[in-house]
Amino acid sequence: MYRQAKTGKLLIEILPNKCDFCGCCVGICPEDAIELKEAEIYIIDERCTNCSKCIWSCPIEVIKFNKEGVLSKSLA
Amino acid sequence: MKSDYDIIVVGAGPSGSMAARFAAEKGVSVLMLEKDRDVGYPVRCGEAVSKAGVSEFIEPDEKWISSHINNFALISPDGTEATIEFGDAGYVLERRIFDYELAKTAAKAGAEILTRAYVNGLLFENGIVSGVKYEYRGEQKQLSAKIVIAADGVESRVGRWAGLKTFTDFREMECCVQITASNINVGKNTLYFYFGQNVAPGGYFWIFPKSNNAANIGLGVSGMVGKKKSALSFLNEFMSNNFPDSPILTSIAGGVPSSITLDKISGPGIMLVGDAARQVNPLSGGGIASGMIGGSIAGRIAGEAILRNNLNHILSYDKEWHSRLGKRHEVFERIKNGIYNFSDDKFNKIAQSFNSIPKDKRTLGRLFTTALLNQPSLLVDIAKVFII
Numbered sequence: 001m002y003r004q005a006k007t008g009k010l011l012i013e014i015l016p017n018k019c020d021f022c023g024c025c026v027g028i029c030p031e032d033a034i035e036l037k038e039a040e041i042y043i044i045d046e047r048c049t050n051c052s053k054c055i056w057s058c059p060i061e062v063i064k065f066n067k068e069g070v071l072s073k074s075l076a
Numbered sequence: 077m078k079s080d081y082d083i084i085v086v087g088a089g090p091s092g093s094m095a096a097r098f099a100a101e102k103g104v105s106v107l108m109l110e111k112d113r114d115v116g117y118p119v120r121c122g123e124a125v126s127k128a129g130v131s132e133f134i135e136p137d138e139k140w141i142s143s144h145i146n147n148f149a150l151i152s153p154d155g156t157e158a159t160i161e162f163g164d165a166g167y168v169l170e171r172r173i174f175d176y177e178l179a180k181t182a183a184k185a186g187a188e189i190l191t192r193a194y195v196n197g198l199l200f201e202n203g204i205v206s207g208v209k210y211e212y213r214g215e216q217k218q219l220s221a222k223i224v225i226a227a228d229g230v231e232s233r234v235g236r237w238a239g240l241k242t243f244t245d246f247r248e249m250e251c252c253v254q255i256t257a258s259n260i261n262v263g264k265n266t267l268y269f270y271f272g273q274n275v276a277p278g279g280y281f282w283i284f285p286k287s288n289n290a291a292n293i294g295l296g297v298s299g300m301v302g303k304k305k306s307a308l309s310f311l312n313e314f315m316s317n318n319f320p321d322s323p324i325l326t327s328i329a330g331g332v333p334s335s336i337t338l339d340k341i342s343g344p345g346i347m348l349v350g351d352a353a354r355q356v357n358p359l360s361g362g363g364i365a366s367g368m369i370g371g372s373i374a375g376r377i378a379g380e381a382i383l384r385n386n387l388n389h390i391l392s393y394d395k396e397w398h399s400r401l402g403k404r405h406e407v408f409e410r411i412k413n414g415i416y417n418f419s420d421d422k423f424n425k426i427a428q429s430f431n432s433i434p435k436d437k438r439t440l441g442r443l444f445t446t447a448l449l450n451q452p453s454l455l456v457d458i459a460k461v462f463i464i
């Protein structure tokens with residue numbers, strides 16, 4: 001099962017165990033679609049529009065565009 | 077802990093601590109919530125600050141000063157180094173200790189502090205912010221407050237929940253990486269700024285010395301540049317060209333919102349301070365001092381609003397911030413758009429002509445004249461901006 005963004009399949013993937021939790025992507029996300037706790041990050045699927053701005057803003061290349069769509073966590 | 081407070085501050089960085097302290101000094105009840113387990117850690121900062129910027133709020137103390145700064149070196153793309161002496165201008169901090177000390181001043185003024193408290197929503201009453209929802213050690217909780225001050229840094233979500241537009245355009249976000257490396261043999265009292273398309277297009281690359289031959293080394297590039305090449309790639313290249321064998325003590329990512337202040341930084345029951353309000357100096361990317369100024373103004377006004385029982389008073393914060401620094405940041409923003417678009421050639425020419433002045437005559441005044449003669453008066457502005 002693919003995860004569903006606001007605009008169809010979710011195509012944005014935050015690579016597991018690579019994030020530095022810096023908040024840069026959160027600060028530029030126009031949809032408030034990224035949840036960031038002390039050491040936990042995830043995309044809020046139903047808000048994301050796949051705009052890709054977070055990919056360009058991540059200083060350490062941890063967010064990727066997955067044109068196939070991101071699989072739900074349980075099946076990934 | 078109580079269940080309702082006059083003022084709740086979200087985030088315990090420099091701006092949050094100053095907001096909490098100046099509010100508490102008015103004698104009202106204040107609680108500051110921080111999501112991390114530790115105030116001041118992790119440090120996502122180059123740690124350079126002007127002496128004037130900090131001493132307005134805290135007596136300088138060697139325990140949080142890593143090095144004293146009296147020189148600036150601007151390095152153009154061809155390697156020409158233009159140095160300017162500034163006397164006893166500033167510090168490279170030990171923010172891990174500095175932020176802690178600032179939080180202690182808030183506590184001393186009477187503010188309560190709770191770490192590991194992740195704020196994940198706001199409470200509203202008749203459309204007015206009336207408190208926060210937060211997660212604490214796996215439990216969802218809430219607290220009421222008459223005023224919420226969002227000091228939640230670059231990610232800045234609290235303001236959005238209150239209906240203010242806080243996100244930064246990705247082109248204006250400086251996306252940064254920084255390492256603290258050891259065995260870096262540079263001047264102990266000099267801040268180094270490197271410019272050029274190959275090192276940091278549309279921004280600058282920095283080396284800020286710390287004690288014991290360590291240094292903060294990093295850069296920021298706009299999201300527009302990041303689209304093609306990430307900050308991390310630039311840093312890796314710079315290190316392998318210049319300091320291939322230096323041991324790396326820490327490495328961090330971070331974002332600096334390099335824009336002018338948000339259109340609105342207060343609303344019914346809500347105030348924004350520091351990075352959350354986009355109060356960073358857009359030219360230098362420095363946000364410690366300006367965040368403390370923003371926090372102190374907001375905290376004082378919030379305290380006054382409670383004492384006067386007039387919550388509309390908080391709306392006067394926007395105006396006060398703009399006359400203290402906000403307007404100046406608009407000028408800096410224009411300068412930034414000028415210089416960061418300079419070609420490599422232009423940077424080289426400015427640095428060379430500045431260096432033709434004898435070293436002991438390279439005062440700010442001479443710099444001004446030289447830069448004027450070479451047309452871009454902007455170099456002077458860069459220099460001035462870094463010491464404000």
Ligand SMILES: Cc1cc2nc3c(=O)[nH]c(=O)nc-3n(C[C@H](O)[C@H](O)[C@H](O)COP(=O)(O)OP(=O)(O)OC[C@H]3O[C@@H](n4cnc5c(N)ncnc54)[C@H](O)[C@@H]3O)c2cc1C
Pocket residue numbers: 086087088089090091092109110111112116120121122123124125193194195196227228229230231232252253254294329330331332349350351352356361362363364365367
């Ligand atoms: C790489 C880099 C280098 C820099 N170099 C310099 C420099 O040399 N000089 C300078 O002056 N400035 C520098 N800056 C900018 C400076 O670090 C910031 O402007 C400054 O820290 C802003 O202070 P603040 O209090 O607004 O936010 P922060 O210091 O970011 O504090 C915000 C706090 O809020 C907490 N928080 C966030 N969300 C929540 C939530 N939902 N619930 C509870 N808590 C929350 C965070 O954990 C954090 O502790 C640099 C920034 C970066 C990224």
Ligand code: SF4
Pocket residue numbers: 012028029030031032033034043047048049050051052053054055
């Ligand atoms: S793709 Fe766009 S909307 Fe989705 S999380 Fe990234 S920035 Fe936000």
Ligand code: SF4
Pocket residue numbers: 014018019020021022023024025026041057058059060061062063329330
């Ligand atoms: S910008 Fe990159 S490193 Fe920073 S929080 Fe987002 S995904 Fe993590």
